[in-house]
Amino acid sequence: IEQEKHLTIRNMLELAYSEPVPIDEVEPVIDIVKRFATGAISLGSISREAHETLAIATNRINARSNTGEGGEDPERFFHDPNGDSRSSAVKQIASGRFGVTTNYLINAKDILIKMAQGAKPGEGGKKPGRKISEYIAYIRKTTPGIELISPPPHHDIYSIEDLAQLIYDLKNVNPSARIHVKLVSVAGVGIIAAGVAKGKGDVVLISGDSGGTGASPLSSIRHAGLPWELGLSETQQVLVANGLRNRITIQTDGQIKTSKDVAIAALMGAEEWGVATGALVAMGCIMLRKCHLNTCSVGIATQNPELRNLFKGTPESVINYFI
Secondary structure, three states: OOOOOOOOOHHHOOOOOOOOOOHHHOOOHHHHHHHEEEEEOOEOOEOHHHHHHHHHHHHHOOOEEEOHHHOOOHHHHOOOOOOOOOOOOEEEEOOOOOOOOHHHHHOOOEEEEEOOOOOOOOOOEEEOHHHOOHHHHHHHOOOOOOOEEEOOOOOOOOOHHHHHHHHHHHHHHOOOOEEEEEEEOOOOHHHHHHHHHHOOOOEEEEEOOOOOOOOOOHHHHHHOOOOHHHHHHHHHHHHHHOOOHHHOEEEEEOOOOOHHHHHHHHHOOOOEEEEOHHHHHHOOOOOOOOHHHOOOOOOOOOOOHHHHOOOOOOHHHHHHHHO
C-alpha cells in the first residue's frame, strides 16, 4: 500500500522519525484499542451474522461497533451465556430514524447523530426492497420488500440550535452516553464543528469522501466530498482558534486501514478513528463492490439465507486486525 502512487493526501506525507519513545510513556494496547470504532454499517446493509461478529469482537477489546442507521434487535442488549455481548456500543440516529426507540437509546454507550455521510454528502440513502427481509423490517419498524428512503436532512434539524436541542434531548434519555455528531469533510466544516462543541456535543466525527456505502449513486461515491485530511485539519484549527478544543473529542474515518493512517490522523488532531472496510476484509470481504445487489458471495452484504450460510468471519479475526 505504501509503495503505490500518491492517490491520497496522506500518501504524500512522511512521518519524521526520531529517537524511540520510552515504553512507559506510551499508552498500552488495551487503552489504544478503546479509541477505535467500526464504521456505521447498518444491519440490513450487511447480514445479521456479520453485524453481530463486529459487535462481539469490539466489545471483547473495549472498542466500539456502530449500529448504522438500521436499528438493533433488542435481544442483543443482553449478554450471551458465554459472556459475549452482541450489542453495538454506538447507536446511530440518522434522518430516517429507522429502529430508533427509547429502549434502543438507553442501551447505548454512545449515540451518534448522522448529519451526513462521507460517501454521499448532502444526500440521503436508499435501501433496495430486495434487502428488506422480514427480520430487517422488524428491526427497522417497516414493511418487508419495500425500499427505504432516508431523506437528505433531518426534518427536525434546520439550524445549529435544532441540533443542540436534539443533543439535549438525547442526554436526557441517556445521561451516561456520549453524543457524537457525524459531519462530512467539506469546506467550512470547522465552523459547523464549533457549533457542535457549543451545542454540548461530546464527539465530532469528520467523515472523508472515500468512505463506503451500498446506498449511494456512483456520481456521489466518485465525485463528492473531500478527503478527511482536509476536514480534520480545518476542524482542529477552528476549534483551537476559538478556545473550544478541550470541550470536544475529534474522531475521523474514511478508508483508514493502516497504522500510518492512524498516526497521521492523530497528528492532525484526531483522538479516535473509525475503521470499516478493514474490519469487513478481516471478516472475509473480497471487495466484489456489489453490496447493493444482495448477492454477496461471502455472506457479508446480503440478506439471502443461502448466501448468509457462507459467512466464515470470526470475532478473533477482527480482533487480530485491530491489535
